[in-house]
Amino acid sequence: QVQLVESGGGLVQAGGSLRLSCAASGRTFSSYAMGWLRQAPGKEREFVAAISWSGGSTNYADSVKGRFTISRDNAKNTVHLQMNSLKPEDTAVYYCAADLFEEVVVTTTWNYWGQGTQVTVSS
Numbered sequence: 001q002v003q004l005v006e007s008g009g010g011l012v013q014a015g016g017s018l019r020l021s022c023a024a025s026g027r028t029f030s031s032y033a034m035g036w037l038r039q040a041p042g043k044e045r046e047f048v049a050a051i052s053w054s055g056g057s058t059n060y061a062d063s064v065k066g067r068f069t070i071s072r073d074n075a076k077n078t079v080h081l082q083m084n085s086l087k088p089e090d091t092a093v094y095y096c097a098a099d100l101f102e103e104v105v106v107t108t109t110w111n112y113w114g115q116g117t118q119v120t121v122s123s
């Protein structure tokens with residue numbers, strides 16, 4: 001099993017940047033694909049980005065391609081989401097997620113979830 005704790009959310013103006021972090025517990029962190037998902041008020045949870053267990057493969061939602069970058073450090077059991085050129089429509093609660101996917105899949109169905117961190121982008 002793995003436990004996930006997100007940090008780094010906050011309030012930022014449009015065009016600004018934030019870096020989200022997710023700290024994972026467990027000795028098998030490097031076995032898990034990791035993902036970031038988000039949920040805005042009144043909307044369904046949506047996929048944002050994912051990274052393979054090795055870090056060698058990534059995938060992004062079309063809405064964030066070129067602006068967001070997912071990365072991981074298996075030695076430190078952490079995964080990050082660098083968010084640049086933020087837009088008001090990026091406002092949401094962002095969740096870190098983990099699962100034993102062998103490939104980087106675009107899905108909102110993950111086995112393990114963090115508690116979420118709020119990101120608010122003002123116009």
